[in-house]
Amino acid sequence: MLGVGLKQGWCYALALILWASSFQVGLYAQQAIKLSPKVMAVINAPPVELKDDDPPLLRLKKERFNAALNEAKARFDLYKRGLTRIPELIEVGERLFAAEVDLYDKPEEKAQVLQRQLDVYTEAEGNLEKQVKQGLATQADLERLRYNKLSVEIDLFSVKKMQEDHESAAQPTPK
Numbered sequence: 302m303l304g305v306g307l308k309q310g311w312c313y314a315l316a317l318i319l320w321a322s323s324f325q326v327g328l329y330a331q332q333a334i335k336l337s338p339k340v341m342a343v344i345n346a347p348p349v350e351l352k353d354d355d356p357p358l359l360r361l362k363k364e365r366f367n368a369a370l371n372e373a374k375a376r377f378d379l380y381k382r383g384l385t386r387i388p389e390l391i392e393v394g395e396r397l398f399a400a401e402v403d404l405y406d407k408p409e410e411k412a413q414v415l416q417r418q419l420d421v422y423t424e425a426e427g428n429l430e431k432q433v434k435q436g437l438a439t440q441a442d443l444e445r446l447r448y449n450k451l452s453v454e455i456d457l458f459s460v461k462k463m464q465e466d467h468e469s470a471a472q473p474t475p476k
Contacts (some may be wrong), residue, residue: 334387334437336459337428339421343397344377346370362404369397387442395449402456408464415457422450
């Protein structure tokens with residue numbers, strides 16, 4: 302008899318834990334932060350068109366970018382439903398932005414893409430700072446985003462430096 306009562310007690314305890322955890326997920330979903338307009342523009346961007354005459358490497362890069370974009374859209378949907386958190390969105394953003402930069406070979410094209418990405422990170426940082434102050438996001442999430450923003454700034458600086466070096470090497474020297 303004691304064995305049956307003990308089993309029922311465990312079942313009730315398990316049911317209570319599951320119910321409480323689903324309630325917490327519901328609370329988290331209600332506290333999902335609003336993403337900035339530039340972040341939403343990235344998420345809502347169309348996939349890159351694959352062309353029949355694309356060289357094989359470019360085609361693979363386009364497919365990789367589209368896969369990252371599709372993942373970003375899927376992760377954002379999970380986020381809206383309270384099934385994932387900000388760090389997962391930041392991670393997929395890293396992959397998406399890296400895949401986008403890799404689509405371009407010319408330094409000036411890379412610089413344009415990196416500048417746009419920097420603008421997105423800057424806007425997202427301001428938005429996330431507000432959310433941290435309101436207790437809706439963590440300082441750790443904000444620092445991760447700042448790390449990514451600084452990485453893009455470094456990449457942009459390097460690309461611009463390479464572009465300047467290339468332009469100065471192409472200029473004839475006066476005699």
